[in-house]
Amino acid sequence: MDILEKCRPWTEEHLRRTGRDCYFRTIGDTFDGTEAEFEGRRVIIAASHDYLGLSADPRVREAAVAAVRRFGTSLGGSRAGSGTLELHEELESRLAEFMGQEAAAVLPSGYQANLMLAPLLTDSDVVFSDFFNHVSLGEAVALGRAKERKFLHGNLDHLEELLQASDDTGIDGGKIIFTDGVFSAEGDLCDLPGLMKLADSYRARVVVDSSHDLGVLGQTGAGAGEHFGLRPDLVTSALSKSLASVGGVIAGPADVIRYLRFHARTAMFTAAASPANVAAALAALTILQAEPQRRIRVLDLAERLHNGLRALGFDTGASVTPVVPVLVTGRERCLRMWQELCTAGVFTAPMVHPIVRAGREVLRVTLTAAHTDAQLEQVLIAFEHVGRNAGVIPRSAPGSHTPVRIAHPGEAPLSGPDNVRLVP
Numbered sequence: 001m002d003i004l005e006k007c008r009p010w011t012e013e014h015l016r017r018t019g020r021d022c023y024f025r026t027i028g029d030t031f032d033g034t035e036a037e038f039e040g041r042r043v044i045i046a047a048s049h050d051y052l053g054l055s056a057d058p059r060v061r062e063a064a065v066a067a068v069r070r071f072g073t074s075l076g077g078s079r080a081g082s083g084t085l086e087l088h089e090e091l092e093s094r095l096a097e098f099m100g101q102e103a104a105a106v107l108p109s110g111y112q113a114n115l116m117l118a119p120l121l122t123d124s125d126v127v128f129s130d131f132f133n134h135v136s137l138g139e140a141v142a143l144g145r146a147k148e149r150k151f152l153h154g155n156l157d158h159l160e161e162l163l164q165a166s167d168d169t170g171i172d173g174g175k176i177i178f179t180d181g182v183f184s185a186e187g188d189l190c191d192l193p194g195l196m197k198l199a200d201s202y203r204a205r206v207v208v209d210s211s212h213d214l215g216v217l218g219q220t221g222a223g224a225g226e227h228f229g230l231r232p233d234l235v236t237s238a239l240s241k242s243l244a245s246v247g248g249v250i251a252g253p254a255d256v257i258r259y260l261r262f263h264a265r266t267a268m269f270t271a272a273a274s275p276a277n278v279a280a281a282l283a284a285l286t287i288l289q290a291e292p293q294r295r296i297r298v299l300d301l302a303e304r305l306h307n308g309l310r311a312l313g314f315d316t317g318a319s320v321t322p323v324v325p326v327l328v329t330g331r332e333r334c335l336r337m338w339q340e341l342c343t344a345g346v347f348t349a350p351m352v353h354p355i356v357r358a359g360r361e362v363l364r365v366t367l368t369a370a371h372t373d374a375q376l377e378q379v380l381i382a383f384e385h386v387g388r389n390a391g392v393i394p395r396s397a398p399g400s401h402t403p404v405r406i407a408h409p410g411e412a413p414l415s416g417p418d419n420v421r422l423v424p
C-alpha cells in the first residue's frame with residue numbers, strides 16, 4: 001500500500017465540496033490591524049487574537065525592526081547553542097514577573113510552549129484534561145506517554161470521579177490537571193478555583209494555558225490566575241495574542257523551568273525565537289503594562305458585541321470574554337454564513353467539526369482594542385442581515401435578552417455559563 005494514497009482524494013474540488021475552502025484563504029494588505037484586503041474588497045478583520053490591537057502599533061513595529069537591524073532575521077541555531085540573546089532573557093524575566101511566577105522560558109510558538117510540558121510526564125503519570133483544551137496540550141500528553149483522562153468540559157464532578165477512580169486503582173504516578181484559562185473556541189472561562197480545590201484534595205498539580213486571558217483578564221492583565229486571585233503550578237501562553245508577536249512562554253518554579261529547558265527536546269532541538277518576535281513581545285508587554293485602558297477598551301467592545309448580537313437574537317454561549325462565539329447550528333449553514341459575512345465586509349472564524357463538536361458550529365468573532373465603535377456597528381449590521389437570511393435569528397429582534405457582563409480590572413470574577421458571580 002502506497003503511504004501517499006490517502007492524500008489522493010484531497011483535490012481542490014473535495015475542499016470546495018466539503019466547505020474546507022474557507023480555510024487558508026489569502027488576505028492582502030492589512031490596515032491598522034483591523035481591516036484587510038480580501039478578494040477584491042476591504043473587510044473588517046474580526047478573527048484576530050491581537051486583543052490589545054498592538055500588532056500595528058508603531059512602537060511594537062519599530063522594536064521589531066530595530067532588533068532585525070541589530071541581530072539580523074534569524075539566530076541560525078537553538079537556544080541551547082548560539083540562539084540565546086539577552087533579549088530572550090529579558091523577555092523571560094519580564095514575563096515571569098508579570099505572570100506571577102519564579103521563572104519562564106520563551107519558545108518559538110505557543111504550541112511548543114505546551115509541548116515543553118512533556119518531559120514532566122512518564123507512563124505512570126495521569127493527566128486530567130478538559131475535553132475542550134487546546135490541541136497542543138493533548139499533544140504534550142501523547143509526547144510524554146502519560147495516561148490521559150479527559151473530563152467533560154468544565155464538569156468538576158466528572159473530574160472528581162476520574163481523580164477518585166485513579167486513586168482507587170492505586171496507580172503510584174503523579175497527577176496533573178491541564179486546562180485552558182479561556183477556551184479558544186467558545187471563550188468561556190475555566191473554573192480555576194474549583195480545579196485548584198480538587199487539585200489540592202487529590203494532590204494533583206495544575207497547568208493553565210493562558211493564551212486567551214494573558215493581557216486581557218485580571219487586575220494587571222496577568223490572566224486567569226490573577227482574575228481569580230490564584231497561582232497555578234505552571235502557566236503557558238502563546239505570544240501571538242495580546243503580545244502581538246509569534247512565540248510561546250511557559251512559566252513556573254525556577255527549578256521546573258530549568259529542568260524543562262534541558263529535557264524538552266521540542267525546545268532544545270529547534271531554532272530560537274527570532275529577535276524580531278522577541279523584541280515585539282517585549283515592546284507589547286511594556287505597553288500592556290503602561291496602558292491598562294487598552295484592556296478596558298477590548299473588554300468594553302466585547303461586552304457591547306456580545307449584547308448587540310444577543311439583542312438581535314443570537315446565542316453567544318457561555319463566553320464572558322472577548323472571544324465571542326456566535327452559535328450557528330449546522331456545518332453548511334455556518335460555512336455559508338461565513339462566506340456571506342465576508343461579502344458583507346466582515347471576516348470571522350468559522351469553527352466546524354473537528355475543531356468543535358458536530359452540531360455546535362460557531363462563527364467566532366473577536367474585536368481588538370484597535371477596532372472603532374463604527375466598526376463594531378458594521379459588524380452588528382452585517383450579522384443582522386446575514387443571520388436573518390440564514391434563519392439563525394428571527395426577522396424582528398426579540399423583546400429581551402440575557403445580557404453578558406464582563407468582569408473589568410478590579411472587579412470580582414464573573415464566570416459562565418450564567419455569568420454567575422463566583423465567591424472569591
Ligand SMILES: Cc1ncc(COP(=O)(O)O)c(C=O)c1O
Pocket residue numbers: 109110111112114134136180184209211212237238239240246247248
Ligand atoms: C489556547 C491556545 N494554546 C496554544 C496555542 C498555540 O499557540 P501558537 O499559535 O503560538 O503556536 C493557541 C493558538 O492557536 C491557543 O489558542
